[in-house]
Amino acid sequence: MSDVDEIPSGHTVNLLRWCDEIPDKLHLELRNYLYSFEFYLDNKSWRASVHRYRPGKTRYAHFRQTDDLLADSGWHCSFCFRYLSEFVFKMKAYSHVDRVRFSYYLKPSRIQRVICKGEDLFDMLPEEYTFQEIIAKLGPIPSSYSAVHLPRYVLENDNQYTYLLPGNCERESG
Numbered sequence: 001m002s003d004v005d006e007i008p009s010g011h012t013v014n015l016l017r018w019c020d021e022i023p024d025k026l027h028l029e030l031r032n033y034l035y036s037f038e039f040y041l042d043n044k045s046w047r048a049s050v051h052r053y054r055p056g057k058t059r060y061a062h063f064r065q066t067d068d069l070l071a072d073s074g075w076h077c078s079f080c081f082r083y084l085s086e087f088v089f090k091m092k093a094y095s096h097v098d099r100v101r102f103s104y105y106l107k108p109s110r111i112q113r114v115i116c117k118g119e120d121l122f123d124m125l126p127e128e129y130t131f132q133e134i135i136a137k138l139g140p141i142p143s144s145y146s147a148v149h150l151p152r153y154v155l156e157n158d159n160q161y162t163y164l165l166p167g168n169c170e171r172e173s174g
Contacts, residue, residue: 006030006075027047028048050070083173
């Protein structure tokens with residue numbers, strides 16, 4: 001169970017399919033990206049999970065349910081949209097509306113500039129738990145132009161997903 005932007009790798013799906021004794025609940029550790037696969041954040045995404053189905057008991061939950069974690073299981077790409085209008089929609093959505101402190105945050109030209117630089121759309125401090133982690137993540141996210149360890153489907157269908165690939169930060173207005 002996961003959000004649509006949390007994608008397990010084919011290797012992970014096959015491993016889980018072929019193994020007989022996986023835990024009833026298992027979190028997937030995903031590589032965290034922001035805006036595209038150019039801006040790698042960390043590997044701390046763990047909310048995606050696999051559950052052994054139990055009628056009447058299996059429920060979706062977006063919190064830590066177990067300490068069992070399968071490392072390097074796929075990708076979590078937040079705010080990885082094709083159209084600038086999708087960024088505006090997400091920024092105005094209920095879970096983010098309190099972060100839009102100024103109306104100019106929603107200007108498409110600003111959004112385009114911010115995502116190409118790997119900066120924070122909301123001009124906020126990183127969401128971390130220690131000062132050391134906050135300081136380490138201050139400023140723009142370093143660019144990576146490597147396509148190693150990216151989803152095979154995206155690479156094989158690059159004409160459809162150019163905006164997700166490193167070096168292609170320009171978005172369509174939509």
